[in-house]
Amino acid sequence: MENTHDSPPVHLHPVQTSQVTATVTRPIMKVNDVDVYYGDFRAVTGVNLEFGLNEITALIGPSGCGKSTLLRSLNRMNDLIDGARVDGEIVFHGENIYGKGVDPIEVRRRIGMVFQKPNPFPKSIYDNIAYGPRVTGMKVDSMDDLVEESLTRAALWDEVKDKLKQSAIGLSGGQQQRLCIARAISVRPDVILMDEPCASLDPIATMRIEDLMHELREQYTIIIVTHNMQQAARVADRTAFFTAQISEGTGARTGVLVEYGTTTQIFEDPKDQRTEDYISGRFG
Amino acid sequence: MENTHDSPPVHLHPVQTSQVTATVTRPIMKVNDVDVYYGDFRAVTGVNLEFGLNEITALIGPSGCGKSTLLRSLNRMNDLIDGARVDGEIVFHGENIYGKGVDPIEVRRRIGMVFQKPNPFPKSIYDNIAYGPRVTGMKVDSMDDLVEESLTRAALWDEVKDKLKQSAIGLSGGQQQRLCIARAISVRPDVILMDEPCASLDPIATMRIEDLMHELREQYTIIIVTHNMQQAARVADRTAFFTAQISEGTGARTGVLVEYGTTTQIFEDPKDQRTEDYISGRFG
Amino acid sequence: MFAGRARPGEAVIKFVLRLASGVAILTTIGIVIALLVPAIGFFREVPVFDFLFGDRWAPRFADASFGVVPLVTATLWTTAIALLVAVPLGLGAALLLSEYARPSLRKVLKPILEVLAGVPTVVYGLFALQFIQATVFREWLQLDTGAFSVLAAGLVMGIMIIPTVASISEDAMSAVPMSFRQGSAALGANRMQTSLRVVFPAALSGIMAAIVLGISRAVGETMIVAIAAGNQARIVTGPLEQGQTMTGFIANAALGDSRVGSLEYDTLYAVGLLLFAITLIVNFISIRLVRRFRQAY
Amino acid sequence: MRSLQDSLAGAPTMPLSTGKRPREQRPAPMIFLIVLWLSLLIAVVFLITLIVNIVLEGGSRFGLQLFTEYPASDPDRAGARPAILGSIWVIGVTAVLTIPLGIAAAVHLEEFADKRHWFNRAIELNVQNLAAVPSIVYGLLALAFLTLVGVRDKNIVIGGALALSLLILPVIIIATREAIRAVPSEIRDGSLALGATKWQTTWRQVLPASVPGIATGSILALSRALGEAAPLLLLGALVFVSFDPNGLLSGFTTLPIQIFNWTGRPQEGFHELAAAASIILLMLLLLMNGLAIFIRNRYQKRW
Amino acid sequence: ALVLTACGGQPAAGDGSTEGAGTSGSVVADGSSTVAPLTEAAADFFRDEAPDVNVTVATSGTGGGFAKFCADETDISNASRPIKDEEAALCEEAGIEYTEIIIANDGLSVVVNPENDFAQCLTVEQLNTIWGPEAEGTVTNWNQVDPSFPDLPLALFGAGTDSGTFDYFTDAINGEEGAIRTDYSPSEDDNITVQGVAGDEGAIGFLGLSYVEENPDSLKAIEVDGGAGCVAPTAETVQDGTYSPLGRPLFIYVNNASYADKPQVKSFVDFYVESEAEVAEAALFIGLTEEQKATAQDELATLG
Numbered sequence A, B: 001m002e003n004t005h006d007s008p009p010v011h012l013h014p015v016q017t018s019q020v021t022a023t024v025t026r027p028i029m030k031v032n033d034v035d036v037y038y039g040d041f042r043a044v045t046g047v048n049l050e051f052g053l054n055e056i057t058a059l060i061g062p063s064g065c066g067k068s069t070l071l072r073s074l075n076r077m078n079d080l081i082d083g084a085r086v087d088g089e090i091v092f093h094g095e096n097i098y099g100k101g102v103d104p105i106e107v108r109r110r111i112g113m114v115f116q117k118p119n120p121f122p123k124s125i126y127d128n129i130a131y132g133p134r135v136t137g138m139k140v141d142s143m144d145d146l147v148e149e150s151l152t153r154a155a156l157w158d159e160v161k162d163k164l165k166q167s168a169i170g171l172s173g174g175q176q177q178r179l180c181i182a183r184a185i186s187v188r189p190d191v192i193l194m195d196e197p198c199a200s201l202d203p204i205a206t207m208r209i210e211d212l213m214h215e216l217r218e219q220y221t222i223i224i225v226t227h228n229m230q231q232a233a234r235v236a237d238r239t240a241f242f243t244a245q246i247s248e249g250t251g252a253r254t255g256v257l258v259e260y261g262t263t264t265q266i267f268e269d270p271k272d273q274r275t276e277d278y279i280s281g282r283f284g
Numbered sequence C: 001m002f003a004g005r006a007r008p009g010e011a012v013i014k015f016v017l018r019l020a021s022g023v024a025i026l027t028t029i030g031i032v033i034a035l036l037v038p039a040i041g042f043f044r045e046v047p048v049f050d051f052l053f054g055d056r057w058a059p060r061f062a063d064a065s066f067g068v069v070p071l072v073t074a075t076l077w078t079t080a081i082a083l084l085v086a087v088p089l090g091l092g093a094a095l096l097l098s099e100y101a102r103p104s105l106r107k108v109l110k111p112i113l114e115v116l117a118g119v120p121t122v123v124y125g126l127f128a129l130q131f132i133q134a135t136v137f138r139e140w141l142q143l144d145t146g147a148f149s150v151l152a153a154g155l156v157m158g159i160m161i162i163p164t165v166a167s168i169s170e171d172a173m174s175a176v177p178m179s180f181r182q183g184s185a186a187l188g189a190n191r192m193q194t195s196l197r198v199v200f201p202a203a204l205s206g207i208m209a210a211i212v213l214g215i216s217r218a219v220g221e222t223m224i225v226a227i228a229a230g231n232q233a234r235i236v237t238g239p240l241e242q243g244q245t246m247t248g249f250i251a252n253a254a255l256g257d258s259r260v261g262s263l264e265y266d267t268l269y270a271v272g273l274l275l276f277a278i279t280l281i282v283n284f285i286s287i288r289l290v291r292r293f294r295q296a297y
Numbered sequence D: 001m002r003s004l005q006d007s008l009a010g011a012p013t014m015p016l017s018t019g020k021r022p023r024e025q026r027p028a029p030m031i032f033l034i035v036l037w038l039s040l041l042i043a044v045v046f047l048i049t050l051i052v053n054i055v056l057e058g059g060s061r062f063g064l065q066l067f068t069e070y071p072a073s074d075p076d077r078a079g080a081r082p083a084i085l086g087s088i089w090v091i092g093v094t095a096v097l098t099i100p101l102g103i104a105a106a107v108h109l110e111e112f113a114d115k116r117h118w119f120n121r122a123i124e125l126n127v128q129n130l131a132a133v134p135s136i137v138y139g140l141l142a143l144a145f146l147t148l149v150g151v152r153d154k155n156i157v158i159g160g161a162l163a164l165s166l167l168i169l170p171v172i173i174i175a176t177r178e179a180i181r182a183v184p185s186e187i188r189d190g191s192l193a194l195g196a197t198k199w200q201t202t203w204r205q206v207l208p209a210s211v212p213g214i215a216t217g218s219i220l221a222l223s224r225a226l227g228e229a230a231p232l233l234l235l236g237a238l239v240f241v242s243f244d245p246n247g248l249l250s251g252f253t254t255l256p257i258q259i260f261n262w263t264g265r266p267q268e269g270f271h272e273l274a275a276a277a278s279i280i281l282l283m284l285l286l287l288m289n290g291l292a293i294f295i296r297n298r299y300q301k302r303w
Numbered sequence E: 001a002l003v004l005t006a007c008g009g010q011p012a013a014g015d016g017s018t019e020g021a022g023t024s025g026s027v028v029a030d031g032s033s034t035v036a037p038l039t040e041a042a043a044d045f046f047r048d049e050a051p052d053v054n055v056t057v058a059t060s061g062t063g064g065g066f067a068k069f070c071a072d073e074t075d076i077s078n079a080s081r082p083i084k085d086e087e088a089a090l091c092e093e094a095g096i097e098y099t100e101i102i103i104a105n106d107g108l109s110v111v112v113n114p115e116n117d118f119a120q121c122l123t124v125e126q127l128n129t130i131w132g133p134e135a136e137g138t139v140t141n142w143n144q145v146d147p148s149f150p151d152l153p154l155a156l157f158g159a160g161t162d163s164g165t166f167d168y169f170t171d172a173i174n175g176e177e178g179a180i181r182t183d184y185s186p187s188e189d190d191n192i193t194v195q196g197v198a199g200d201e202g203a204i205g206f207l208g209l210s211y212v213e214e215n216p217d218s219l220k221a222i223e224v225d226g227g228a229g230c231v232a233p234t235a236e237t238v239q240d241g242t243y244s245p246l247g248r249p250l251f252i253y254v255n256n257a258s259y260a261d262k263p264q265v266k267s268f269v270d271f272y273v274e275s276e277a278e279v280a281e282a283a284l285f286i287g288l289t290e291e292q293k294a295t296a297q298d299e300l301a302t303l304g
């Protein structure tokens, strides 16, 4: 092991187009030739992907390759960033979410999101869950029931049922993250996007969330960005590997999809040299 | 690969004492029973370690286990944090750097440091390098020569020799980091500490830095903190694995050294279950 | 080996710097002494109770009396009116700047607001007296009011305080982590809902601090009230009445001159002390609130 | 209530284009936005009215004479020359007194002071408090101080500068601290790790990097001092001065005081002069704020 | 500046008096805000004589001015009433010797809002009814002053307590210096009084004649009946003494030591008295009678 480092520097593959090798049987979302820009800067280019219903799809790749950018464009969260722009189509239930007449707020209600750092509102646990239904004007028979159901699904009910009126800020990191998942569930989305949901958690809390994802998979479609390859291997049905390509002229780094397939295939039999280098820890 | 996750939650090892299994032949620095506190909070406890001359030692472990804290105590950078305190001895060339009469500024000159985020000064490239020699009042025959020498050693000379008067802020991330290494070298330290020096760099820049570390090893002793196990495996002669132990009473997390040995031993034949779990990606 | 160079310069510099920051403490001590000594002289002649609760303020007349209540009522009126203007407008501006405006728009709007805080108060005072009171209130609106009113002074003062309220509450709102807004948006909330239900409550302690600081600005403002609120020390019962505030009294008295040590001179300082005490209390509340919102995230 | 289960079937449910107006554009959010804009616009309209008003009243008197002539009993011959020079003197001395002191105090608090020490905490608390003390109280303080040291005539440049300095010192300290705090700690760490002392780091790295912030804060603070009248009134600055102030002990008057004085005269001409002098003050204010903005936008580093 | 000077009613230079030439130093005057415009005008004209002399004129009110004068803080004290005994005692205590010089005349005018058409002339008794200490809180309406007056609330404005105007008015109308109802708006700034009276239909106030002449649209001076019929305040009635009891002389008090030791003070005061007529005109006051001028010059002469 000592001093074995003599491999040549990695050359980025010259092929620009993304390779889609997976065929998803029951697609719920399709990404058609998507580029994402921040102002003039193209952060991600030419992505084609399909996400399967009730599957967990992991997006992996080195830092800055545009995983978060792509994920945020899936529920139009990028709209909130000045200058962010999406080219191409993202088709959800047969409808382009960037199409005319589409209300981005409705898109976000239907496609929920969980963030890297748990971000409960500084309100009571109860109000955190009730917030979504309230602001979206959801017709709810009993808010109490909805809160209980959401928390139960997020495997948090037993831990918090006696302190629903207490502030959510008092919960541990792992509990906060499950609360955020419960909150996302409360407005009855079809898809849940997760951007490195365990990055700030300790190993035990991470396992809890991973277990929870497996349970949620029965009813939701989950798309998760992760830095942790082991995590992708543990939880995902399919994995998409991205990397950043450096443009020759300007030196700008643009994210591209390198390879997409079942998790087993990506980790055990990668087709692309870059995927293999990354998986085997040769870079990143 | 699908859904294989059913391992029980990891239990932190109850043994508190650090296990030092490596015998370093030519130690340049010794950490004797060091605890580091931030006010009342004990961030790291009971660390015993030796760093070998002209070796690269990697400190690895999950987030928050105190790697950076320990590293900063090796050149008294912790002195600058209000309330930070080091108990125990850190012996460098036979002298306790926390001993009486020791000038911390001299310690820092002799033990240089490179940070996670490249932090060039907002000055010209030339002035960045000349800064250290100037402020430390180093006797220098020709500053130009010293600048050239430092930049050459940091494998940056060719790239910047024509724009020494330009601002360092205009360099790319990888170049900036090499500039910071050149800057650290300029005051002729014996040891260089690096805290995740590649965390913000892309794969190619990372490789450059790793190559550079191998070259520098001939003349300097290097201690590097890294999150990236592959990187540790690639560059380090020895590896120390830390983790955070949760105190039963208070729930406070304190960093401990779990295992220390040659990199080969740590990665291929870990003695401690926690090390193995971490290496194999079972947590973290 | 590590015996460093002696660095006496470093110690001297450190000492000088420390001395410089000690000026802050010296100033406070100076204020307290400067106000307290004459005030003690004053309270030797006028019982504290009569001062604080007396309802007739006529310190310089043959038949003197020293009840500060009339000055306090005028101050309360001008302050309340100023806040009524500054709080809604300031918070509205703050929400606009922090939740809606793009950085480029912010760059334009914030300095304009800052100008409002910088207009010399003499200029404001004349504007209040000659335009707001004389032209707008009396000529255009035909209000039943005299040459001065606490309303005109309070209104203009409110405008002056808008930037104070806006800038501190905007700080508090901007300090609310983006992640809260993202969390809210991801649940299908629109900007208004996010602003009112997430950002506003989360920034509440900072907003309170802004308001409290606004109060201390209003209580301490001098020239506007001295020019436009009137000079008659009387208990003010309505916004269209004139009245003399605490600062108004000090300024007006300063236009004359009193012998050091005379009761008249001491009166100035007794009122100054009361003013200082009020703003001090208000400040402490504000500082605590700010600290709370700084700690929250 | 539709159970959660139903929505998960995966079959296309409600379309995304609901046909209704997007939720961001419904009446309530639109009205809300209009209200927010209004609150800002009211303030701006007010400012414009004020400026127009003053320009209408004082415009005819605004001319060279205002700058070159001394006050006189006849408004047609009167100017604000001593007041302008007095303002320059007082603000200049104030700047010389406060800027170094304010920077030094801020450097101490940010770079050197152990924030857990009671003394430093007391200083911090004091600075915050002083920033909100009414300006007239500073006038009382300066008056008491000058009396204490036995100054006969309190209306002297150094006296006025003292009152204004104490008034804006906390403002400058706070602005400087913010500018210093904006310098990333990485820069400090980088310098210290090379064996630079704290002071070297402060002097060679932190202060140069925070110059724009300090300049901006100082200019705004001085522009506040420029418009202050109340504390100077207490020193008896409401005087007729028909000569150019020429030293620290020279008598003086300032523009705001001159304005106040003129408005107290019976003749309408003086009121116009007051408005004209207000134009000068407003122009100076806009100039200084503009300069501050320019510095802020041009030089402030985004780290 | 020259052209402006020419039409400014300034005394022609070179009328034989070259007393200021070559002197320098400072002259500090303080005191009455009523008299201040006179001293300011004098200082203004004097600058052409002696450009290097710095004259400052502060306005602390007559009482405030004497306080400083007797503390040896000023060279000249402007006064709109003669020095009081207790003030004189203070000066004596401090060893300050001084000389009183009459410098102009003023008609202390009682003014009402221009809309007011019923109050043309008030007797001293009526004024006392309005302003007396016993009126405080009780006399609040014009019809309490005279039943023929309409039902209109009174609004009262006047000089602040530090002023000689205040002292003079209270003495003349209420019979005792400082005795006055306190529920009026006192201001050291007479223009505030102008604003106050102009802004209130039921207003009544008192101030110097110059403010009336300069603000014909805002104020109306009423006639005062001191026992010999209604008299309006004008230059003639003041000079001939028929505007009584509110016609008053204005003074400057000169510190004898300053006059003797400081050439700039001497030349300023000499100039001031000599150009008294032009000064009064420029400052909108009523000049001295021949008799008064002679007195003033005599007083100057005693100073040496």
Ligand SMILES: Nc1ncnc2c1ncn2[C@@H]1O[C@H](COP(=O)(O)OP(=O)(O)OP(=O)(O)O)[C@@H](O)[C@H]1O
Binding pocket: A038, A041, A043, A062, A063, A064, A065, A066, A067, A068, A069, A070, A081, A227, A253, A255
């Ligand atoms: N709001 C933004 N404005 C401008 N550029 C952005 C913004 N957010 C991200 N970028 C840029 O877009 C590129 C992709 O960023 P992104 O955050 O999507 O990467 P990522 O793969 O999620 O990386 P990480 O693993 O570090 O989270 C980067 O170059 C980044 O600098």
Ligand SMILES: Nc1ncnc2c1ncn2[C@@H]1O[C@H](COP(=O)(O)OP(=O)(O)OP(=O)(O)O)[C@@H](O)[C@H]1O
Binding pocket: B038, B041, B043, B062, B063, B064, B065, B066, B067, B068, B069, B070, B081, B227, B253, B255
């Ligand atoms: N300046 C500080 N003051 C107080 N506590 C601190 C400070 N810096 C670090 N800590 C705490 O000390 C512990 C160890 O932190 P440290 O940064 O050394 O961990 P690390 O192993 O380097 O983690 P990472 O991999 O995230 O950098 C953490 O609990 C952290 O919160």
Ligand SMILES: [Mg+2]
Binding pocket: A067, A068, A069, A195, A225
């Ligand atoms: Mg990301």
Ligand SMILES: [Mg+2]
Binding pocket: B067, B068, B069, B195
């Ligand atoms: Mg670290």
Ligand SMILES: O=P([O-])([O-])[O-]
Binding pocket: E031, E032, E033, E034, E035, E060, E061, E062, E063, E079, E080, E159, E162, E163, E164, E165, E166
């Ligand atoms: O300022 P006075 O003339 O009224 O004393």
